[in-house]
Amino acid sequence: EILYWYRYRNALSQFCAQAECPLQLNPQRVVVRYGDSVAANCSTSVLHEGMGWEASEGAVPMTKNQSLITWRVSELKEWDIKPVCFINYKIGDKNQCPVELPVTVYKTPDSVFISVNHSGPMKEREPYELQYRADDGAQYRCEAELDLGAEGPQPHPTISSKPLNVEVYYKPQHSSSTETIIKDDKVMLDCTVKANPAPTYTWDHLKEKNSSSELKSSALSPGNYTCTATNALGRDSKVFIVKSTGIRPTFWTVLTFFQLSVALITIM
Incomplete structure (x- = not known):
């Protein structure tokens, strides 16, 4: 029996290596938020003796006379789940070909905090360390973003901390001397x-x-x-x-002054 299983496994491995397994997954990769529902279809276009889903949640027993079966979980809470669709695709042959569905389960942080290892106003050009658990009057915040690829949610899931208000001390500096x-x-x-x-x-x-x-x-x-x-x-x-303004006297100003001077001399 052991020898038969060894030969059967080798034959299966060689066959699957020579030809693609006649199963199509839709989608081909799943990205799901922790606790959300998830579903994926497995279909074939060849005659078979049965196909099904093996999974720790949402398993589908081997089914005949169907070309499409669905793996479905209403509330996924398993981080490392590895659902596999399989098919016995040759009549009279027990060879089974499996295809694993890659599943990524994600969860954003419950909360994000930001703090700085300093109290009171900050000095310009002095280094300060921002701790995750700043121009004068500026607000800093920490934002966690999950990039889960093209199959993941768009835009990327993000969560931000409360703003950190920063006051900076800096010396006077004129724009020109x-x-x-x-x-x-x-x-x-x-x-x-x-x-x-x-x-x-x-x-x-x-x-x-x-x-x-x-x-x-x-x-x-x-x-x-x-x-x-x-x-x-x-x-x-x-x-x-x-x-000073540097305004030079005009001709008429000089003439008026000269006339006044002559008048004063005449009176005298």
């Missing part, structure tokens, strides 16, 4: 700069101290004025070069 200003009632010396914490401002070459980030150019004499923005992480200065 100098700026030339022509005196005018509408023109301001604007030293305002972004920084966190908010910076304080000081001005050099002023007669009185001033902590404002802006000055009216019309109230200043021509010259150089240096503004320095400072916070806990550093400071940055900007030089404003204030120049």
